[in-house]
Amino acid sequence: MLVALAALVIADADAASQLAWLGAGTAALLLAAGMIAQSPAPVHAAVAVLGVIFLLRHDTRLLLAPLYGAGLLFMDDLAIRTMELSGVGQIAAEVIVARVGATLLTAAIGSGLSAVAALAVTAPLPRSVALTAVGALAAVAAFVAIVLLVRRRFGTADAEPPLRPPGPAAQAPSSPDAPAVEPLA
Amino acid sequence: MKGSLSPRTPGVLALAGAGLIAALATGRPELALIAAPFLVFGGAGLVLAREPQVTAAVEPQRLRLLEGEGLTCAVRVRNDGPEPVEVEVAPVRTRNLAVAPAGTVSVRVGARSETEIEFSLRPRRWGAHGIGPVAVRARDVLGVTTWEGRRGGRLDLRAFPREDRLRELVAPLRTQPFLGTHVARARADGIEFADIRPFQVGDQVRQVNWRATARRGSLQVNQRHPEHSSDVVLLIDTFEEARDQASGTLDSAVRTAASLARAHLGRRDRVGVVDFGGTLHWLEPAFGTTQLYRIVDALLSSDIAFSYAWRNVDSLPQRVLPPGALILAITPLLDERSIALVSQLRMRGCDLSVVEVSPLDHVSPGPTAADGVAYQLWELQREALRARLRSLGIAVAVWEPGGALGPGLEEVNAFRRSAQPALRA
Numbered sequence: 001m002l003v004a005l006a007a008l009v010i011a012d013a014d015a016a017s018q019l020a021w022l023g024a025g026t027a028a029l030l031l032a033a034g035m036i037a038q039s040p041a042p043v044h045a046a047v048a049v050l051g052v053i054f055l056l057r058h059d060t061r062l063l064l065a066p067l068y069g070a071g072l073l074f075m076d077d078l079a080i081r082t083m084e085l086s087g088v089g090q091i092a093a094e095v096i097v098a099r100v101g102a103t104l105l106t107a108a109i110g111s112g113l114s115a116v117a118a119l120a121v122t123a124p125l126p127r128s129v130a131l132t133a134v135g136a137l138a139a140v141a142a143f144v145a146i147v148l149l150v151r152r153r154f155g156t157a158d159a160e161p162p163l164r165p166p167g168p169a170a171q172a173p174s175s176p177d178a179p180a181v182e183p184l185a
Numbered sequence: 186m187k188g189s190l191s192p193r194t195p196g197v198l199a200l201a202g203a204g205l206i207a208a209l210a211t212g213r214p215e216l217a218l219i220a221a222p223f224l225v226f227g228g229a230g231l232v233l234a235r236e237p238q239v240t241a242a243v244e245p246q247r248l249r250l251l252e253g254e255g256l257t258c259a260v261r262v263r264n265d266g267p268e269p270v271e272v273e274v275a276p277v278r279t280r281n282l283a284v285a286p287a288g289t290v291s292v293r294v295g296a297r298s299e300t301e302i303e304f305s306l307r308p309r310r311w312g313a314h315g316i317g318p319v320a321v322r323a324r325d326v327l328g329v330t331t332w333e334g335r336r337g338g339r340l341d342l343r344a345f346p347r348e349d350r351l352r353e354l355v356a357p358l359r360t361q362p363f364l365g366t367h368v369a370r371a372r373a374d375g376i377e378f379a380d381i382r383p384f385q386v387g388d389q390v391r392q393v394n395w396r397a398t399a400r401r402g403s404l405q406v407n408q409r410h411p412e413h414s415s416d417v418v419l420l421i422d423t424f425e426e427a428r429d430q431a432s433g434t435l436d437s438a439v440r441t442a443a444s445l446a447r448a449h450l451g452r453r454d455r456v457g458v459v460d461f462g463g464t465l466h467w468l469e470p471a472f473g474t475t476q477l478y479r480i481v482d483a484l485l486s487s488d489i490a491f492s493y494a495w496r497n498v499d500s501l502p503q504r505v506l507p508p509g510a511l512i513l514a515i516t517p518l519l520d521e522r523s524i525a526l527v528s529q530l531r532m533r534g535c536d537l538s539v540v541e542v543s544p545l546d547h548v549s550p551g552p553t554a555a556d557g558v559a560y561q562l563w564e565l566q567r568e569a570l571r572a573r574l575r576s577l578g579i580a581v582a583v584w585e586p587g588g589a590l591g592p593g594l595e596e597v598n599a600f601r602r603s604a605q606p607a608l609r610a
Contacts, residue, residue: 044196051204051219065218073222076200080193081328088273089288095271098293102326106229110222118218132209139205139217142224146198149231 005050005071023053031079038086043079047072066114070107077103186323186334188236194329198227230329238265239294241319241336243276245306252311252344260302260319264294273322276304282314282342283307289322308344310436313485316340345481346436348444353594354452355580356601357415358536359509363472365414365453375411382408416457416470416507417449419480422516422523423462423487427544434517434542437586439484441515441540444590446480456480459505460487461526465496467505496522498529506530512537517544518570531577538580538597541571546586578604 006024010017027046034042054068081099085091204220207213245258264270275289285305294300308314318335360369368377381397384404397405419442426435442458449456450473457470458480468476468483506512512530516523518541531537550560571581580600582593 040193040196044200047200048203051200051216054215054219055213062215062218065215066221069219069222072219073197073226076193076197076223077226077328084328085291087288088291089286090290092292094293095291098269098271098326099328102328103226106226106327107222109229110225113225114218114221117221118214136209139209142228143198143202143205146224146228146231149228 005068005075006053017056020053020056023049023056027053035079035083038083040080040083043076043083047076050075062118063115066111066118069114070111073107073110074103077107186236186239186321186332188234188330188332191324191328191331194227194230197223197329201227226327227329230325230327233327234325234330235266235268237268237270237272237323237325237332239263239270239272239321239323239332239334239336240265241274241321243317243319243337243340245316245340245342248340249343249345250308251347252308253347254307254344256306256342258304258306258316260290260304261299262292262294262302262319262321263299265297267296269293269295269326271324271326271328273324274302275320276317281309281312282316283309306342308342310432311344311346311439311485314342314344316342343482343485346440346443346484348440348447349590351444351448351591351594353591353598354445354448355511355513355538355594355597357417357454357509357511358601359511360413360415361455361507361509363414363453363455365412367413367415367452367454368410369413371411371413372408373411375409377410377412379408379410381405414453414455414472416455416510417445418457418459418470418506418510418512419445420459420461420512420514420516420526421484421487422514422518422520423460423464424520424523425517427517427519427547429547432586433547434519434544434586435487437584438515438517438542439487441542441584441590442484443481445513445515445540447477450474450477455507457505457510458483459501460484461496461501461523463494465500467502469504470507470510496526498526498533506535510536514539515542516540517542518567519544524570524574527574527579528577531574531579538601539574539582540590540593540597541581541583543583543585575600580604 006020006027010020010024027049030042030046030049034040034046050072051069054065057064078100081103201220201223204216204223208215208217208220239262241260241262243258243260246256250256258276260274260276262272262274264272271291271293273289273291276284283306285307290302290304292300292302306316317339318337321334321336323332324330357367360367360371368375372379381394382405384393384406388406392406394405394407421438421442423435426433426438428434446456446458453472455470455472456476458466458468460466460483466483466486468479471479512535514523514527514530514537516527516539518524518539527537527539545564548560550557571583574581580597582597584590584593
């Protein structure tokens, strides 16, 4: 997925192709580091780098951006879920199918909405301070709404610890209905 | 269940926010368009997330088995919610219980339905192994939120020690006046011939030895040894053990004790157990199959408890060691307190034998030449200790775990036969 996205950028980067190669390489390194360290932060950083190098493309950036975003989301999701499932001893096939399906569906909806936004952006609207302010407020409002939703439901998030069942470390004591083994008074 | 954001969610939202802000800052709408799917993903996940109504319970085939024996354990996971849930399940975490598949199992449970996950369990050693409660982690369909909790109760899986079949047992010096299989020294009705004596009033005619009567010219009768039972006390040393990654001397000691208890109870002896160590537990001698199960159950709770307490023979209640009982001390002879105890018991005239569970299999000499010399010195010290115990009249059988116990017991009997007059003194 990373290769496909990077190739999409490098193919049309022309003079900035070296920069695009550098960005793609950095993203690949970050992704590999994240997978090895089982940490989502480098994976997100790789996604951010790939997002930034998209600006190096010359043609049809606006039309490709929704699909590119969906591709980035899918890559991010695959990487994170691979990490989540790395400690799992047995995975049912329907779990993987359901996860990939849900992510693809969300990415499709997101890219669809994004495409609608792209069409709106390409409309010949006069650029003004008021319009920019409205856009900025809409973005901030959307983001604040999500953050408030998160805080109301869960509070702050910590790193997901490995699933550890409870229980004795090695040896459980004898059960209460064990026979009369008398302790020394 | 306790809900929290998945570790990925803040990152996804941060990417979405960064994309929107960067788009505004740079005037490049492409960045906002790239960020839009991330925003939709995070927002949809948070809006759709609901606390799952998941219950789980462990259902093993049975709760009693032999160590090393396999067992299938089912974990039933039920989802009472209106949406399918992805659930990660982990039923046990004990060092001595091998679980297959190792790690967690991830399944998808449909709305208002139930699924069963099968685990294979195999206790690596005897003991009571706890199973459950089940640790459950549920995720929403997009994996934006996670819910964790513990479901179900705890069950104790009791793994009994494997026992050797023993043909030869240590013969007691004294017997109890109950019917058994040991030939008593006393003379009474029995099978084993003892002596001939002149006829006395009250003797039965079937006791008359006609050949001896013809030879001596007066009525002679046979005297016989009766078959009696004996009291056997198994003294397990839990002060100290030698242990490596796989096993330890206590594991072998408990197996030996279980084997001896079964064999002696099978010969109608009364058997008791004393767990002598940092903590002191005991079972008074008794007959029968019930006592065997009591003993095995009591042995499962044997463990090394570190203690500075100096225990001696006075720490043992008198009723635990009946007069004339055969005491079999099962010990690695590593702790001074247990060595002192067997010496004291012998000095008080107890009929005592030591089954030494050899710690040599669990201890290896270090890499240097000095370590090798130290190891040899330690072996010599142990040999000297055995000689000292034998000089006190204590029969010592060295048993290498993994080998047969029978030859060791035969060695004890041979020592006791040769030293019987001294032992009875």
